[in-house]
Amino acid sequence: MRMRAFAGIAMLLVVRTIAWPAESELQQAPLWVGDTDGYHTYRIPSLIVTKQGTLLAFCEGRKRGTSDTGDIDLLCKRSTDGGRTWGAQAIVWDDGANTCGNPCPVIDEETGTVWLLMTHNLGEDQESEIVGGTSKGTRTAWVTHSTDDGRSWAQPTDTTSAVKKPEWTWYATGPGVGIQLRRGPHTGRLVVPCDHKTRAPNVSYFSHVIFSDDRGRTWQLGGATENGVNECQVIERVDGSLLLNMRVSKENPATLRAIATSADAGRTWSPLAYDAALIGPRCQASLARYHPSDAPGKPLVLFSNTADPGKRIRMTVRLSEDDGRTWSAAGLLHEGPSAYSCLAALPDGGVACLYERGEKNAYETITLARFPLEWLTSGAK
Numbered sequence: 001m002r003m004r005a006f007a008g009i010a011m012l013l014v015v016r017t018i019a020w021p022a023e024s025e026l027q028q029a030p031l032w033v034g035d036t037d038g039y040h041t042y043r044i045p046s047l048i049v050t051k052q053g054t055l056l057a058f059c060e061g062r063k064r065g066t067s068d069t070g071d072i073d074l075l076c077k078r079s080t081d082g083g084r085t086w087g088a089q090a091i092v093w094d095d096g097a098n099t100c101g102n103p104c105p106v107i108d109e110e111t112g113t114v115w116l117l118m119t120h121n122l123g124e125d126q127e128s129e130i131v132g133g134t135s136k137g138t139r140t141a142w143v144t145h146s147t148d149d150g151r152s153w154a155q156p157t158d159t160t161s162a163v164k165k166p167e168w169t170w171y172a173t174g175p176g177v178g179i180q181l182r183r184g185p186h187t188g189r190l191v192v193p194c195d196h197k198t199r200a201p202n203v204s205y206f207s208h209v210i211f212s213d214d215r216g217r218t219w220q221l222g223g224a225t226e227n228g229v230n231e232c233q234v235i236e237r238v239d240g241s242l243l244l245n246m247r248v249s250k251e252n253p254a255t256l257r258a259i260a261t262s263a264d265a266g267r268t269w270s271p272l273a274y275d276a277a278l279i280g281p282r283c284q285a286s287l288a289r290y291h292p293s294d295a296p297g298k299p300l301v302l303f304s305n306t307a308d309p310g311k312r313i314r315m316t317v318r319l320s321e322d323d324g325r326t327w328s329a330a331g332l333l334h335e336g337p338s339a340y341s342c343l344a345a346l347p348d349g350g351v352a353c354l355y356e357r358g359e360k361n362a363y364e365t366i367t368l369a370r371f372p373l374e375w376l377t378s379g380a381k
Helices: 127-132 373-377
Strands: 015-017 027-033 041-049 055-062 072-079 085-087 090-094 099-107 114-121 140-146 168-173 190-198 205-212 220-224 229-236 242-248 256-262 273-279 286-289 301-306 313-320 329-345 351-357 365-371
Touching: 041 099, 041 329, 041 351, 041 365, 055 099, 055 365, 090 099, 090 140, 099 168, 099 190, 114 168, 114 190, 127 168, 140 168, 205 242, 229 286, 286 329, 301 329, 301 351, 313 351, 313 373, 329 365, 329 373, 351 373, 365 373
Parallel strands: 072 099, 205 229
Antiparallel strands: 015 085, 027 365, 041 055, 055 072, 072 085, 072 090, 099 114, 114 140, 168 190, 190 205, 190 229, 205 220, 229 242, 242 256, 256 273, 286 301, 301 313, 313 329, 329 351, 351 365
16 A cells, blocks of 8 residues: 655745734634645544644545545644644645545643544545445554654554454544543553444444553554444543543434543443533534643533534534533534534633534635633623
8 A cells, every 4th residue: 555644844834824804802714725725625623732832733635525535635734823824734644546534633741742643545435335344445543643843744654453343344533632641540641532333234333542551652442432422532531530522323313412431541431421511413523621730620621513403503612610511601603504623722821623614515614713711701602
């Protein structure tokens, strides 16, 4: 298999300034726009802040159309000023006509290394064929890393044998971000949320995590949830437990976000439960700590999704002041079509949300929203 990554090649030092609207509490502008820079559609946003305070934004660049399969490259942009200006688009991974996607980065705070988990399949293989066992190839898991704050990336390596069971068919990393544990006996562990499917005809849908205890050099398979969920995000609570927030699968009739917890750093998960405050269609969502150190007595958590029971509309950010147990404030970013999102706490104390947004459909742009925490706490709706 021919793989082409931009290992050891610095990104172009072209600075593009986002045309921010007039100064306001909430500022939004497109970071990627469809039918520009050689790609038909940009999808699957991911946003993370490095140890040096750089924002790294990732997405899939889909060459031919909106399909989840086909000729898809994994792309990245960098910002060193909190998202106000951005460097040129760079290709992290291009494998010809095949599919390279599902970005899920995680930062090792000790070394500053950015680990990027990804997935791959032949561009001609459809998801239904992979699940049904009629595809030419299968879905595989890969990892690359950057030691220079996202300027260049190592050649991707295949980690499938370590993190995917033989009976699993479809497999996805993230999309979104991973975390590094800060508490308890597994401090320093890198945890990446994933999902998978089992074989047809009795297809089942599960969320799971993978983890590394050697700072990203090797990866292991963690625990899986009960059937009925897929794309997920994870945080560490202040008591050291993990909270997994999940999209429901198509066989699951719930119109709420599913949740599960782990008391053993991701080895096992509690039975599925549902958060009554988090309505949504079948769509990815984002879950993130506002700040890892946490204000005394107020463990703040952010959540974003399309807050409608059936449609991908109403991109909404919510705030929890009790570690994701209840949600005390909410702000609407976009009333219209929207879909996947990724949240990040900014070095200046603000919040950023990178999300799919459009007027006629949700996949016209990937837009960056920036706002102070007060925009949420002051009662934005």
